[in-house]
Amino acid sequence: MSTASPTDIRIPRDLLPADGRFGCGPSKVRPEAVRALADAAGDYLGTSHRQKGVRSVVGRLRSGLSELFSLPDGYEVVLGNGGTTCFWDAATFCLVERHSQHLSFGEFSSKFAAAVAATPHLDAPEVIESAPGTHPEAVAREGVDLYALTHNETSTGVAMEVRRPAGASGLVAVDATSAAGGLRVDAAEFDCYYFAPQKCFAADGGLWVAACSPAAVERIERLRGSGRWVPAFLDLGIALENSRLDQTYNTPALATLFLFAEQLGWMLHNGGLEWAASRSDRSAATLYGWAERSDYATPFVTDPAQRSHVVGTIDLDARIDAKAMSAALRANGVVDTDSYRKLGRNQVRIGMFPGIDPDDVAALTACIDHVAGALS
Numbered sequence: 001m002s003t004a005s006p007t008d009i010r011i012p013r014d015l016l017p018a019d020g021r022f023g024c025g026p027s028k029v030r031p032e033a034v035r036a037l038a039d040a041a042g043d044y045l046g047t048s049h050r051q052k053g054v055r056s057v058v059g060r061l062r063s064g065l066s067e068l069f070s071l072p073d074g075y076e077v078v079l080g081n082g083g084t085t086c087f088w089d090a091a092t093f094c095l096v097e098r099h100s101q102h103l104s105f106g107e108f109s110s111k112f113a114a115a116v117a118a119t120p121h122l123d124a125p126e127v128i129e130s131a132p133g134t135h136p137e138a139v140a141r142e143g144v145d146l147y148a149l150t151h152n153e154t155s156t157g158v159a160m161e162v163r164r165p166a167g168a169s170g171l172v173a174v175d176a177t178s179a180a181g182g183l184r185v186d187a188a189e190f191d192c193y194y195f196a197p198q199k200c201f202a203a204d205g206g207l208w209v210a211a212c213s214p215a216a217v218e219r220i221e222r223l224r225g226s227g228r229w230v231p232a233f234l235d236l237g238i239a240l241e242n243s244r245l246d247q248t249y250n251t252p253a254l255a256t257l258f259l260f261a262e263q264l265g266w267m268l269h270n271g272g273l274e275w276a277a278s279r280s281d282r283s284a285a286t287l288y289g290w291a292e293r294s295d296y297a298t299p300f301v302t303d304p305a306q307r308s309h310v311v312g313t314i315d316l317d318a319r320i321d322a323k324a325m326s327a328a329l330r331a332n333g334v335v336d337t338d339s340y341r342k343l344g345r346n347q348v349r350i351g352m353f354p355g356i357d358p359d360d361v362a363a364l365t366a367c368i369d370h371v372a373g374a375l376s
């Protein structure tokens with residue numbers, strides 16, 4: 001082993017990606033969007049979120065997301081403050097009627113199940129687990145009024161197809177925090193597709209968005225009238241009323257809304273979800289193809305059909321210390337390639353959201369090879 005510190009390793013400039021941000025959230029914000037924000041700032045930042053300027057951005061977001069996801073008539077885009085974690089709590093009050101079923105296959109998918117399990121007014125949830133690096137399947141059951149799926153498990157790099165369990169009558173609610181905008185989805189297969197904009201939508205965190213079917217809206221409205229106590233901040237009925245007016249219940253981060261709308265506009269302008277997902281497909285083909293050819297790197301997810309095209313997890317063999325690898329990359333301006341801390345593997349994790357240039361993913365693999373050579 002070399003005795004030099006990993007951070008002393010110098011990657012030749014011609015190998016480096018044009019942009020070195022590969023984090024899985026917050027993830028790369030396109031410089032063009034930041035410039036557009038700076039250009040608009042004088043009339044936009046520091047203005048009321050109840051007035052036309054900000055509300056028109058929220059309106060653009062709501063209609064743009066309907067277009068991006070080809071939402072059928074009657075679906076509504078609802079938004080509020082607090083990010084996905086807040087939405088889980090809101091769902092325990094306003095979406096789960098009594099009994100939910102959860103697919104649990106990593107850190108994030110387990111969290112919603114834990115939130116429901118801790119909720120005194122709900123029955124204990126059914127939790128179907130599978131080992132990290134795989135995903136389980138939902139099973140239709142009588143008495144389940146909400147099926148909780150996760151489109152992309154960010155902690156492990158596993159993606160699953162969004163599909164209603166055959167014969168199920170409950171709502172299908174999908175955590176799409178790291179999937180929305182980068183993986184294909186058919187709106188007929190979900191009732192609530194919720195996410196936050198710090199990943200594919202290349203903005204900051206702190207906001208949640210939910211595309212809701214008429215059945216989900218009906219559930220929200222019915223539970224609202226049921227007498228169940230709901231904290232106002234977590235009340236999806238209040239969020240729905242405000243969203244219909246293109247505003248949020250309390251003050252949102254205006255820069256986040258703007259960056260989100262810019263990224264969405266960029267996707268729609270270039271061809272929509274199919275175009276955005278194709279960029280992630282290209283990055284994923286590059287990353288997994290490289291790992292499969294490598295003699296020291298292996299895709300963590302063994303089933304190619306379950307490998308995420310937006311979050312790639314690559315195990316390194318014992319000769320290459322992944323922490324040293326990420327430290328060396330970081331010292332060269334290539335950042336946030338660390339694996340998910342609680343997974344505890346000798347692994348790098350690579351964001352491949354649509355905003356990340358597929359050519360930069362190719363450059364990243366060359367950088368990793370260079371560092372691996374220097375480390376071993």
Ligand SMILES: Cc1ncc(COP(=O)(O)O)c(C=O)c1O
Pocket residue numbers: 025082083084085086108109150152153154155175176177178196205206207
């Ligand atoms: C799949 C998934 N769900 C939920 C969350 C939590 O989102 P937030 O930080 O917006 O609460 C994350 C964050 O990384 C995530 O990746």
